[in-house]
Amino acid sequence: MTDYSSLLSLIPMLPLLSAVILLFSNPSRLWVSILAVGSITSVALISLFLNYVYWQQTDFILKASLGSWIDIAQLSIGFGLYLDALSLVMITIISGVGALIHLYSTGFMYQDNSFKRYFTYLNLFVSAMLFLVLADNLLLLYLGWEGVGLCSYLLIGFWYQDSSNNFAANKAFLMTRIGDTAMAIGLFLLFTHLGTLDIQEIQAKAHTVWSLSDNTIASLCCLLLLGGAVGKSAQFPLQNWLPDAMAGPTPVSALIHAATMVTAGIYLIARNSQLFQLAPDVLYIVALIGTFTLLLGASAAMVQSDLKRILAYSTISQLGYMFLALGVGASASAVFHLMTHAFFKALLFLSAGALIYSLHHEHNIFKMGGLFKKLPVVAVSFAIGCSALASLPFTSGFFSKELILEQVIASNHIALWWVAVLGAFITAFYSARLFFVVFLGQTQLSPNNNPTKAMSMTLTILCIFALFGGIQPTGLTTLMPPLSSVNLTFLQHWLPIILPFIAISVAWWMFKTNRFGKTQHSTFKDIHQFLKSGWAFDSIYNVIFIIPFKYLCQLNKHDAIDLFYRLIEKISSVLHNIFSKFQNGQLRSYNASLVIFCILAFTWFISGELIR
Amino acid sequence: MIPISWILFLSLSLFSIGIFGVLARRNLLFILISLELMLNAVVILFIAGSRYHSVPVANSDGQIMYLLVLTLAASEIAVGLSLVIHMYRQHHHLDIDKLNKLRD
Numbered sequence: 001m002t003d004y005s006s007l008l009s010l011i012p013m014l015p016l017l018s019a020v021i022l023l024f025s026n027p028s029r030l031w032v033s034i035l036a037v038g039s040i041t042s043v044a045l046i047s048l049f050l051n052y053v054y055w056q057q058t059d060f061i062l063k064a065s066l067g068s069w070i071d072i073a074q075l076s077i078g079f080g081l082y083l084d085a086l087s088l089v090m091i092t093i094i095s096g097v098g099a100l101i102h103l104y105s106t107g108f109m110y111q112d113n114s115f116k117r118y119f120t121y122l123n124l125f126v127s128a129m130l131f132l133v134l135a136d137n138l139l140l141l142y143l144g145w146e147g148v149g150l151c152s153y154l155l156i157g158f159w160y161q162d163s164s165n166n167f168a169a170n171k172a173f174l175m176t177r178i179g180d181t182a183m184a185i186g187l188f189l190l191f192t193h194l195g196t197l198d199i200q201e202i203q204a205k206a207h208t209v210w211s212l213s214d215n216t217i218a219s220l221c222c223l224l225l226l227g228g229a230v231g232k233s234a235q236f237p238l239q240n241w242l243p244d245a246m247a248g249p250t251p252v253s254a255l256i257h258a259a260t261m262v263t264a265g266i267y268l269i270a271r272n273s274q275l276f277q278l279a280p281d282v283l284y285i286v287a288l289i290g291t292f293t294l295l296l297g298a299s300a301a302m303v304q305s306d307l308k309r310i311l312a313y314s315t316i317s318q319l320g321y322m323f324l325a326l327g328v329g330a331s332a333s334a335v336f337h338l339m340t341h342a343f344f345k346a347l348l349f350l351s352a353g354a355l356i357y358s359l360h361h362e363h364n365i366f367k368m369g370g371l372f373k374k375l376p377v378v379a380v381s382f383a384i385g386c387s388a389l390a391s392l393p394f395t396s397g398f399f400s401k402e403l404i405l406e407q408v409i410a411s412n413h414i415a416l417w418w419v420a421v422l423g424a425f426i427t428a429f430y431s432a433r434l435f436f437v438v439f440l441g442q443t444q445l446s447p448n449n450n451p452t453k454a455m456s457m458t459l460t461i462l463c464i465f466a467l468f469g470g471i472q473p474t475g476l477t478t479l480m481p482p483l484s485s486v487n488l489t490f491l492q493h494w495l496p497i498i499l500p501f502i503a504i505s506v507a508w509w510m511f512k513t514n515r516f517g518k519t520q521h522s523t524f525k526d527i528h529q530f531l532k533s534g535w536a537f538d539s540i541y542n543v544i545f546i547i548p549f550k551y552l553c554q555l556n557k558h559d560a561i562d563l564f565y566r567l568i569e570k571i572s573s574v575l576h577n578i579f580s581k582f583q584n585g586q587l588r589s590y591n592a593s594l595v596i597f598c599i600l601a602f603t604w605f606i607s608g609e610l611i612r
Numbered sequence: 613m614i615p616i617s618w619i620l621f622l623s624l625s626l627f628s629i630g631i632f633g634v635l636a637r638r639n640l641l642f643i644l645i646s647l648e649l650m651l652n653a654v655v656i657l658f659i660a661g662s663r664y665h666s667v668p669v670a671n672s673d674g675q676i677m678y679l680l681v682l683t684l685a686a687s688e689i690a691v692g693l694s695l696v697i698h699m700y701r702q703h704h705h706l707d708i709d710k711l712n713k714l715r716d
Contacts, residue, residue: 585712591634 004053005064007046008081011091012134013066014039015127022120029115033106036119040102040126044095050083051092059478060084063136070139077197082136085479089335090133090267093342097259098126100458104350105251107452108357112249118158122255125151129260133267137197138187141271145183145232145264149176152261156248168247175241179231183268186224193217203274210278219279225268226282226289233265233319236293240537242316243300246308250353253308257315258346266322266338270331277329287327291419294320298426300534302433306363307352310434313534314389315345317423321404324420330407332476337400343469344388344397347462351381354455355438358447365434366516370443378451379439381459386435388466390428390500399470405496409488421496428500432507437516619660626653640699640706644692648685655681 018039022032054060066079083091102122109118128147135141157169191197194205210218229235234242242262246253256262269276269286276283297317304310318341325334355371355378356363372379388397401424408417451459510516530536582593626649633646655678662674700706 587708587711588635588638595631595635 008064012130015123019123037102040099044099047091047095080136081134087133094259097346101255104458107454121154155252156245165247168244172241172245176231179228182224183228206275222279222282229265229268233262243312254346254349258342269326273331290320290323291416294423298423302430303531325404328411333403336472340396340400343465344385347466348385351378354378354451365437368438369441372439377456384463386431390431396470425499425503428503432504436511623653623657
């Protein structure tokens with residue numbers, strides 16, 4: 001069979017190359033678009049081709065090498081790429097959705113002055129993400145991981161003239177950095193104990209070195225890796241950078257939430273699922289984190305009034321579902337949900353972008369309303385996106401979320417299942433609320449400029465994916481076999497299907513009776529405020545970390561360690577002043593000191609002689 | 613014969629006058645003259661010493677030393693005076709309190 005490794009090595013290199021060209025040249029807008037969109041689109045085509053080639057096969061591995069990176073006695077790390085069913089799914093999502101977002105951005109960002117800078121970052125972002133998912137060793141993965149972090153920082157703070165955007169960018173960077181540090185320590189620990197960083201070797205060696213009964217180190221490694229994943233994928237307790245990351249341009253939010261960045265954490269755990277199987281306790285923590293986060297995200301999304309923040313919290317909550325699936329050992333379902341989520345969340349963000357674009361950067365949903373007839377394409381896209389998010393039957397989100405719920409039952413975590421179902425109910429509720437408030441009711445704002453052709457085209461393509469993308473890739477299930485299926489009870493089978501409809505009816509009733517956007521009682525007001533601030537985690541962290549840190553900074557304003565060095569400086573400058581008095585250039589004082597010295601010396605010498 | 617202590621006293625007073633001149637005078641020319649005075653004070657001590665020690669055997673080491681020092685003083689004063697002339701041409705004075713540019 002033919003060797004496709006050269007094609008594989010093209011995948012991350014093309015966007016990187018285009019980013020470098022864009023960095024060092026200054027082409028016109030047309031050429032920027034052609035270069036940036038062209039490179040990602042060709043990557044998308046390559047990955048589609050690879051999908052076609054490997055469609056029939058369930059067990060395949062394709063390797064390529066881009067040269068060696070570090071090569072010393074015990075450590076040999078190369079730029080090796082590794083393609084199996086999991087990374088194939090990932091590159092397809094990243095390049096496919098990435099290409100659509102690039103295409104969309106040419107319309108959305110056309111009027112921006114920093115058109116070229118935007119596409120440079122965007123290409124670099126996709127390239128780093130492709131390196132991350134294709135890396136055959138953890139260090140190269142970490143390189144991509146950091147690259148993704150850097151690009152997200154650059155893109156969130158893209159409109160850097162506004163200082164609040166910079167704060168949001170800093171927040172995202174610092175919060176993920178906490179996780180990254182944990183992950184780096186995890187890598188060191190893995191290397192000291194297993195002597196390798198190659199991902200496949202780690203999975204194989206881990207089972208020989210550690211066992212289920214003796215898994216302290218394995219648990220520690222997994223916990224540290226989980227720290228990295230939690231930071232990147234915006235899970236509890238590092239979740240609150242994501243809503244602020246909305247400061248970037250809307251297509252960037254789409255890219256961060258759908259194709260790149262937040263999926264990295266899911267990928268990391270799915271990739272190391274064999275390692276995690278050695279640490280069931282950590283897996284249980286993963287499931288708990290996922291469950292808690294999905295509830296947190298969903299309930300916070302329920303009360304937001306900013307269009308993009310609703311979507312941000314819904315991403316957090318959907319990522320929680322993926323963590324839950326990873327935690328119960330159903331990695332394939334997690335990646336499947338990641339895929340469908342990428343489709344409908346990209347669709348939602350891009351249509352939100354089109355909405356914001358048409359309404360002159362209006363984010364508040366309560367100032368919109370009745371836009372269904374004015375912006376039909378956007379409205380239909382939104383409807384499809386919301387129904388996939390609410391997992392209405394036969395949309396893509398339905399299949400993946402049902403699968404996750406089924407797997408949770410199969411792993412006997414009934415309590416987690418109830419919370420997940422509650423989360424699904426809230427998800428459907430806020431999706432419906434979002435759609436009703438924005439598109440139905442009375443018109444308040446009328447759109448000025450219609451979405452461009454590139455935007456509508458992208459939305460249409462994504463609509464198709466969000467509706468019909470619910471086909472689980474067969475390679476995945478072979479690579480990571482799902483749990484044995486169980487017979488669901490009648491309630492367990494029908495409740496998740498019925499609940500979204502109930503939620504939508506409740507939302508419709510509340511919308512009709514005009515209860516959205518108003519808080520009635522003072523008790524409700526407090527709860528409302530608590531939910532709206534994302535369970536007040538920002539304030540909690542402010543009290544626990546930021547205020548003590550600032551206090552310590554205040555205490556140590558003059559730097560205790562610096563005092564010692566300043567003392568040295570003081571002594572030498574005093575000595576300098578004393579000795580420079582002698583160097584006055586007066587010949588007569590030099591002579592006088594000579595004479596005085598001689599007299600003293602002779603006196604001392606002679607008196608010594610006399611005493612003796 | 614003159615006792616040695618007189619010569620010692622003469623030498624000491626000449627040397628002290630020389631030191632006083634070096635320290636107190638501002639004019640470079642007078643400092644050079646005072647230096648000569650100090651040299652001569654030392655040399656006279658040499659001659660007296662050699663004379664003092666030449667009781668059993670004749671000893672003229674002091675005189676030889678005097679000739680050496682005289683040569684040294686002549687060459688030294690030649691260099692010194694030429695420097696003084698140059699300084700006078702440049703600065704139009706010989707006040708060493710003002711000649712302190714080498715400090716910088």
